[in-house]
Amino acid sequence: MLSYAIKRILGAIPTLLIIITLVFFMMRIAPGGPFDAQRHLPPEIENNIKAAYHLDQPIWKQYGLYMANLAHGDLGPSFKNHDFSVNELIADGLPVSAKLGFSAIILSIVFGITLGTIAALNQNDVVDHGVMGLAMIGITVPSFVTAPILALVFGIYGLHLFGIDIFLPAGGWNGGALQNMILPVIVLALPQIAIIARLVRGSMVEVLRSNYVRTARAKGLPNYVVVYRHALREALLPVVSYLGPAIAGLLTGSLIVETIFGIPGIGRYFVEGAINRDYTLVMGVVIYYAAFVIVLNLIADILYAAMDPRVRFQ
Amino acid sequence: MSAAGLTSRNTETIERALDVKGRSLWVDARRRMMRNRAAVVSVVLLTTIALVAIFVPMVWPYSYQQIDYSNILCAPGWWPDRSVSCFAGGYHIFGTEQNGRDLFIRVLYGARISLAVGLVATLVSLLIGVGYGAIAGFIGGKLDELMMRFVDVLYSLPYIFLVIILMVVFNQNFFLLFVAIGAVEWLTMARIVRGQTLSIKEKEFVEAARAAGLSPLKTIRQHIGPNILGPVVVYVTLTSPTVILSESFRSVLGLGIREPLTSWGVLISDGAAHLETAPWMLIFPAAIMAITLFCFNFIGDGLRDALDPKDR
Numbered sequence: 185m186l187s188y189a190i191k192r193i194l195g196a197i198p199t200l201l202i203i204i205t206l207v208f209f210m211m212r213i214a215p216g217g218p219f220d221a222q223r224h225l226p227p228e229i230e231n232n233i234k235a236a237y238h239l240d241q242p243i244w245k246q247y248g249l250y251m252a253n254l255a256h257g258d259l260g261p262s263f264k265n266h267d268f269s270v271n272e273l274i275a276d277g278l279p280v281s282a283k284l285g286f287s288a289i290i291l292s293i294v295f296g297i298t299l300g301t302i303a304a305l306n307q308n309d310v311v312d313h314g315v316m317g318l319a320m321i322g323i324t325v326p327s328f329v330t331a332p333i334l335a336l337v338f339g340i341y342g343l344h345l346f347g348i349d350i351f352l353p354a355g356g357w358n359g360g361a362l363q364n365m366i367l368p369v370i371v372l373a374l375p376q377i378a379i380i381a382r383l384v385r386g387s388m389v390e391v392l393r394s395n396y397v398r399t400a401r402a403k404g405l406p407n408y409v410v411v412y413r414h415a416l417r418e419a420l421l422p423v424v425s426y427l428g429p430a431i432a433g434l435l436t437g438s439l440i441v442e443t444i445f446g447i448p449g450i451g452r453y454f455v456e457g458a459i460n461r462d463y464t465l466v467m468g469v470v471i472y473y474a475a476f477v478i479v480l481n482l483i484a485d486i487l488y489a490a491m492d493p494r495v496r497f498q
Numbered sequence: 499m500s501a502a503g504l505t506s507r508n509t510e511t512i513e514r515a516l517d518v519k520g521r522s523l524w525v526d527a528r529r530r531m532m533r534n535r536a537a538v539v540s541v542v543l544l545t546t547i548a549l550v551a552i553f554v555p556m557v558w559p560y561s562y563q564q565i566d567y568s569n570i571l572c573a574p575g576w577w578p579d580r581s582v583s584c585f586a587g588g589y590h591i592f593g594t595e596q597n598g599r600d601l602f603i604r605v606l607y608g609a610r611i612s613l614a615v616g617l618v619a620t621l622v623s624l625l626i627g628v629g630y631g632a633i634a635g636f637i638g639g640k641l642d643e644l645m646m647r648f649v650d651v652l653y654s655l656p657y658i659f660l661v662i663i664l665m666v667v668f669n670q671n672f673f674l675l676f677v678a679i680g681a682v683e684w685l686t687m688a689r690i691v692r693g694q695t696l697s698i699k700e701k702e703f704v705e706a707a708r709a710a711g712l713s714p715l716k717t718i719r720q721h722i723g724p725n726i727l728g729p730v731v732v733y734v735t736l737t738s739p740t741v742i743l744s745e746s747f748r749s750v751l752g753l754g755i756r757e758p759l760t761s762w763g764v765l766i767s768d769g770a771a772h773l774e775t776a777p778w779m780l781i782f783p784a785a786i787m788a789i790t791l792f793c794f795n796f797i798g799d800g801l802r803d804a805l806d807p808k809d810r
Contacts, residue, residue: 199651210663324791326743328750328763329784332770340774436747443751444770455751458662466663 189486196478203474204467208250211463212243237263250467259471260464264457270468274450278472281442281449283360285434288372292430295373296380297423301416303381304388315381322378327437331371331444338367355446368445372437376430380423388419417491424488428481435473527728530804537800540793547790551609558600559589562607563758566598571776583775593778595768605783608762611755612787615676615745616738622680623737627687628730632718634688635695646692649685661744662753679744683737690733694726728805735798739791746787762787 225233234240238249253260259270303315339354358364391397392415400410435451442451450469457465531537555562572586573579574593586594592601634645652660664678698704699722707717746763748754755761762783769780 202651207663320792320795321788324739324795325784325788326746328747328770329766329780329788332773332780336773440747440750455662455753459752 188489189482192482192485196482199478200471200474204251204254204471205247207467207470208247209243211461211466212246237261250464254471259468262462262465264460264462264465270464273453273465274468274472277448277450277453280357280360280447281438281451284365284368284372284441284447284449285431285438287365287369288376288434288437289431291369291373292376292380292434293423295377297384297416297420299377300381300384301388301411301419303385304392304419305411307389312385316385319378319381322374323382327371327375327440328444330374331367331441334367334371335445355444357445357447368441368447371445372434372441375437376433379433380426380430383422383426384419387422388415391415391419394418421488421492424484424491427484427487428477431480432477435477527801527804531800534800534803536796537804540796540800543789544793544797547609547786547793548613551606551613555603555606555610558603558606560600560603562599562603562760564599566594569594569598571596571772571779572598573776573778577778592782593776595765595776595779596772601765601779601782604760604765605762605786608760608765608783609786609790611759611761612742612745612763612790615679615761616742618673618676619680619683619741620734620737622677623683623687623741624730624734626681627684628691628726630684631688631691631693632695632722632726635692636699636714636718636722638696638699642692646689649688652682653685662748662751679741683741687730687733687737690729691726694729695722698722698725732798732802732805735794735801739794742787742791742794 231240238246241249250260257271259274262268262270262273265273299315299319303312306312335354338352352367353364354367356364397410397415400414405414438449439451439455441447442449443455450472453465454469454473456462457469569584569586569590572584572590572594573582574591575585575587576591577585577593590600590602592605595601595604630645630649634642660682661679664675664682695718704717704721707721712720742762745754745761746766749761749763750767754763765783766780766787769776769778769783772779
């Protein structure tokens with residue numbers, strides 16, 4: 185297993201290099217530069233600024249310079265957030281994004297599996313149709329619709345439940361306080377809950393029909409033992425292999441959620457960076473995200489093999 | 499039984515067999531599809547939305563860019579909440595937005611853009627994905643490995659980032675942008691087609707075609723093509739909503755289509771900004787978009803059930 189993991193990590197390095205190269209040149213090809221939007225500068229000052237960021241060099245030299253710095257773990261200075269290096273900005277935003285994403289993935293897994301299992305156990309009755317209908321809504325209604333609606337309901341009108349007014353902040357981060365996290369995490373998790381619930385229901389329905397489950401029932405095992413110990417274990421396999429795409433989905437969602445709720449994570453840096461042509465910042469965020477996705481895919485694969493003895497490491 | 503009798507019985511069987519009309523996969527599939535109520539309703543709804551989006555703007559009394567400062571953020575006349583600040587008269591059946599423009603016509607223009615994005619980008623992804631996947635799967639070996647490795651590389655790049663960067667690259671050119679989105683979306687298609695091709699390639703009828711001396715290109719077109727059509731059709735209906743979503747996504751982030759043109763994403767994010775005072779600005783575009791996405795999903799599910807040979 186260790187050699188498999190090492191092989192996969194080594195295989196990820198060229199992948200990462202190709203991604204970095206691709207994004208580097210795509211950003212430079214894009215019309216407009218990071219210093220275009222500012223008021224018109226005298227040409228000598230503009231040249232000085234360009235020289236300071238090595239933008240006056242030929243593009244392949246810029247690329248070489250960037251890669252050399254990257255090898256030292258230096259992502260360069262941000263072009264737009266003066267006096268900040270990209271490393272500092274990412275170090276600033278990453279804990280925020282990570283906290284948000286991690287909470288959302290836990291929430292999606294717990295709720296997705298629970299709802300999917302409940303639906304499968306009540307196959308084709310009201311509960312099943314209700315859960316699957318909700319899941320369909322969760323998949324089709326995008327996060328940029330649910331976010332403002334939830335913000336309106338909880339942040340502005342407040343929800344009156346059992347005589348208690350529930351108010352949640354409609355935006356801001358506030359150092360990651362619980363009440364600030366609830367809405368963004370829910371918005372982020374909803375589509376993933378829906379997808380995971382559908383996956384679990386599908387595989388659970390099939391597993392419940394299989395021979396070994398029938399055997400377990402025939403032995404007279406109580407229903408919950410059959411479900412938890414026998415059926416769930418196999419029914420969860422598709423969820424494990426979905427974890428990679430799920431995390432990619434969460435990252436995508438975090439762009440929107442961070443922008444709408446005004447959360448200072450790295451997703452927001454990416455959007456701002458792309459609009460402002462902040463080359464280094466965009467590169468830095470993409471490198472982080474790509475590395476993240478690669479590592480998590482690897483973990484998901486290893487987990488999958490550990491859970492399913494039929495899969496052998498190759 | 500005499501030999502002559504046997505022959506005549508055989509002939510009879512053959513004639514009877516010839517009388518039975520063969521049912522192709524597609525005839526069967528259409529029958530199963532017609533039995534799926536959700537899918538049929540979705541086809542009708544989606545066609546209606548598309549037709550309305552194409553033809554109604556030609557006769558609608560307002561244009562999508564006609565600004566009216568006397569009618570800003572006004573509710574449609576039939577709005578149940580009578581406490582809103584103003585009601586737009588006339589034919590503003592969806593009310594008006596922050597510049598006094600008619601929301602209904604803008605939703606229709608959004609539909610045009612979104613459906614066009616879905617169509618063009620999906621077609622591009624179809625062309626690239628099917629070609630790429632079929633070649634990789636059919637030739638196999640080292641080339642296949644290399645080609646699929648490249649797909650893996652692109653896969654691990656969070657796709658939305660690529661789209662956003664492409665968006666920046668093709669800032670001014672809307673058509674190229676569609677093509678660019680399609681060029682990003684083809685990966686899954688290529689994987690599906692390659693997998694199918696790999697398994698079909700080993701079947702006897704392909705071997706027979708090869709033995710008969712058919713050229714590889716003709717083999718792909720005549721024997722492999724029709725057999726991978728099922729999954730491809732299903733995937734096409736599932737790609738369109740993804741593309742539509744991703745277009746709106748970028749619009750929400752401020753990287754979408756430029757004023758005065760509009761898309762559902764732009765309308766929804768404008769609506770979100772005025773949610774407190776003018777909820778109709780969010781509700782209508784969001785509802786129409788959700789219905790469209792629902793329809794695509796139901797059609798995709800219906801097609802999958804209809805074309806899945808496992809159930810035959």
